[in-house]
Amino acid sequence: MIFGLACLMFTHKSTPHSVSQGQAEGIKVNKEVEGISDSGGRFQRFWRKPPRLPPQLPPDEKGSIGNLPHELQKLNTGSKWVDRQQRVQKAFIHAWSGYKMYAMGYDELMPLSQRGVDGLGGLGATVVDALDTALIMGADEVVSEAGLWIETHLSDRINKKGQVNLFETTIRVLGGLLSAYHLSGGEQGTNLTHKGPKPTVYLETARNLADRLLLAFTSSPTSIPFSDVVLHDPSAHRAPDGLSSTAEVSTVQLEFNYLSTVSGDPRYSIEAMKVLEHIKDLPKVEGLVPIYISPDSGEFSGENIRLGSRGDSYYEYLIKVWLQQGRNRDSNFTYLYDMYEEAMKGVRHLLVQKSIPNGLVFVGELPYGPKGSFSPKMDHLVCFLPGTLALGATKGLTKEKAMKENLLKFEDLENLKLAEDLAKTCFEMYSVTSTGLAPEIAYFHTEVQAQELPLPAKLLGWHCPCILPL
Template sequence: MGYAQVFSFIMDLMSLVLVSGSSSLVLDELLCVQIDLGFTKLRFCEVFSQSLLTLSTKRNYASCSTGKFLILILFFGVACLMLMSKSPNESGLNEKGKVTFVGGLRLGGLLRKPPRLPPRLSPDEGQLRGSSTNGSTISNSDPKWAARQQSVKEAFDHAWSGYRKYAMGYDELMPISQKGVDGLGGLGATVVDALDTAMIMGLDNIVSEAGSWVETHLLERISQKGQVNLFETTIRVLGGLLSAYHLSGGEQGTVNMTHVGPKPVIYLNIAKDLADRLLSAFTSSPTPVPFCDVILHESTAHPAPGGASSTAEVASVQLEFNYLSSISGDPKYSTEAMKVLAHIKTLPKTEGLVPIYISPQTGDFVGENIRLGSRGDSYYEYLIKVWLQQGAKLNSNFTYLHDMYIEAMKGVRHLLVQNSIPKGLVFVGELPYGSKGEFSPKMDHLVCFLPGTLALGATKGLTKEQALKENLLSFEDLENLKLAEDLAKTCFEMYEVTATGLAPEIAYFHTKDYTEDGLDGGNKSSMYANDIIIKPADRHNLLRPETVESLFVLYRITKDTKYRDQGWQIFEAFEKYTKVKSGGYTSLDDVTEVPPHRRDKMETFFLGETLKYLYLLFGDDSVIPLDKFVFNTEAHPLPIRRNT
């Protein structure tokens, strides 16, 4: 039916309204529209009549001149929309979501299509959208941000140069003492943590150095070393190996960001050997909750000295073990890891919130301390990320994870979110003694992961504009996105309020129930100087990534350039106060004083996370797109399950 016929049809309906005096008759008998949603069929007259014309006043509206006028406006609007819309596909196929009049007239764009999922990486898609085969040639159309991205790349090279000169093979660099230290089990954690960052940045010389060390030394280290922490080893070493495997072309037909270093199978084989040993933490436990410590050379495990494991730690290894099962073809890794989340699903919670300790011996939570900082944080992060990794709504087996996440975020808003005084910063506090105990206005820098997680959970990695256009955002999603932006502001102000422009490890907030004088951050010009309280024991900075992580995610999703500007300001502060001339960057003792006293430690996550997120923040959105990858809690990107 052509557009002229459509318009004529609508005009006939308008005329009928005028002469019949019964708009409900016209709608019920003439405007019979069938909507095929794949799982049910509805008549448009049923939907429309039930929502509008079954009102007790419907015949009064239809019989008065005002009612006729309104009906005419309705039909005229319908006609205009149809004439302005693009021509629909006239293939004759009755596709899901198509809307047709009896007689073949298509409404096309008149009614919203049912919400669809974000596009997934298809097997034949080839390289990352918009990216080349080498990270160094990724385009960035804005020269200012290309130059700033280059500055981050140079900072990474400076950090690596210090590590390579003074600490190669050790877990971490002490840049002032110019020596290495093993604090994470002696597996060369910095090498593996930094490897995929170098791949993304296109630093082939570092990829070659790090890759060669992994190939030559890591397997031997794993077979000889003693006690390691299940969580730290999984997120840093196993996660780094798996990301390196993928980014170096391990999955044929997907992505290859480097042409140097070992073959991908080398990374995979080492990852399997390490994971086989880490599995003892699960198989040794009498419950689905794993022990926290593993003796690598024995492939044995035992609980922590106090007996309990951290909730975040046992619930933040699933992304890595799931992906290893996917690429190795062996389900044992995923099976053991996912038992933890399935078990936690059955435990009692406080509005979706959980205590920070859990017992491997009993399987129950220990204590009542609820917080989103240390020992609690990544539990909530992995609820939504594991759901996304496994295909989101494409895989109904994991719907419970999304439900747990949504319930938990409601609990956060209801029980943990407050506003500071006098300026009203939104912050997330703690419940050290449970929901019936006193609220603590304490917020770890670690909590600054939450804005990024909230934004990712809202749009599923799409931009806000695209998600709105596709009608994918629920009211709950919009609430979470608003909270994400409010919390990101607070996290940035934790930097802005200090003399160095770098955030403390922990901040407290001035509320009607809590205040302490003389504990500001040292920047008297900050408008939030009286809102944020920094205690002497909490003033250190460990080069943490959580704030820049959230700035990166929020920029990708909202496209608001303020997040880039804030990231650049933080990077400049790192450059000014933490850079060590001889190589590397160092943690600080006190961010409220200038010059700050230096701690002599470069954490592995500065290369693995902080600089990676800053580089991506200033770069092209097509590099590691958020609707095709999830980052583990150590910023190692892993691909989202494909729609096969």
């Protein structure tokens, strides 16, 4: 998300400590290191203070909870969650205030230089992307400010701006407008506010944008859309290398389907769903797909398989689009669930491994396809997968309701267990660092990898020169 919420900082009394081998082993952070000499002292450049322990509750909170009766413990815990909720809202308002002061109307705020930049086509992406969050939080002042900007400026920008990326513009701007439409009461949606413009403003603006984005689909010689659209022409064209990202072309269907539903115009859904219908018939590796696809041939390009960048949301949207089309679950859209189910089997068989010695479950990559070597690299983006696995296992219901209705197959239980294990790994990626920020990319120690390392790396437990020890 462009509009990132500030992280909550839970303060606790800091005391010197050492971190156990079990906590720190198993994850390594990928980071470029400059100016490293070949002398023996090079290794010292990597050492830093030990990783921090996970955030702790203050001593008064820890002691008081354990001594309370069960009902009071529940009440006390509930009040703490309310407090944390308020902190999140405060962080959101703080971030919005900085954006409004220094970059209102720009796509993004550069916080250090305190200026705005248009890296996503100049459609005020942060304004639109933040609006549904403000609606859910009940941040009425932000809703009013963002809604007024959209009503006053966005349509004019859509008519005049240049090149935008189909995927980024769909998930941030089109999706943001449609969420605002629904959350402000459009089409019998959930009306969370009386602030901002009428819901029809959001819908009309969304249609103006979507009509131009449709050119990415209709200009392509196949069912695979081009990657970019020029808004003011309007026209569409390929990326410089001629390829489209698999994740990008398959991560617009929720938005286009919903727009067809609320507008009554089937064109948006028809064009977007052609992509998934086309991919259904392409050859795959146990349900897994390469991260690039050609809009000219309609075929996958290369063999790189991963659930990180350019691959991630293909798998996410398979299950979400199937759930969205739930009323037709027994007819035309069962292929989506079949594709999702096959892909998750492929993930468990080909991509899931455990690190040593700590046994952290992670999802690696096949950069050269199934016949090439396995890479123990996991993008932080893969942390979408635990939620997706849980959603697919319970079919969009709570776990309790899915169990009550006897919907959980053995494979669903396997996926729920994998979701828990991966969520723990994602947590450790944060807790093991001194800043509490997870790395963008992590490499995990594996048995095969350890056998191939040179002696100094084996002794130290990390690679050189591009890996920092954790």
